Amino acid sequence: MLDVVRKALLAGLGVQERAKEFVDDLVKKGELSQSDAAKLMNEMMAKAEKSSEEIDKKVSEIVEKTLEKLSLPGKKDVEKLEKTLQELSNRVKNLEESR
Secondary structure, X not given: OHHHHHHHXXXXXXXXXXXXXXXXXXXXXXXXXXXXXXXXXXXXXXXHHHHHHHHHHHHHHHHHHHHHHOOOOOHHHHHHHHHHHHHHHHHHHHHHHHO
């Protein structure tokens, strides 16, 4: 699963590099000003970041659903168990101290 995500991210980086080269070529040809090129790159980077966040969210959802189907505890489950364990440890300690 992580390998697929890694490949998708690397592909995204390749696309960004090609887009930058394309914009640079337009500037060199005089078809796009430097300020317009900067605006365009900022827009593309913002869209790429949003897409990356959406991919991250979807991957997290898939992993969570997969863990649920496998009946494996997720992060929230482990945190809840740790909290309960800490509370029980504190209660035992208090009982031992009160004797």
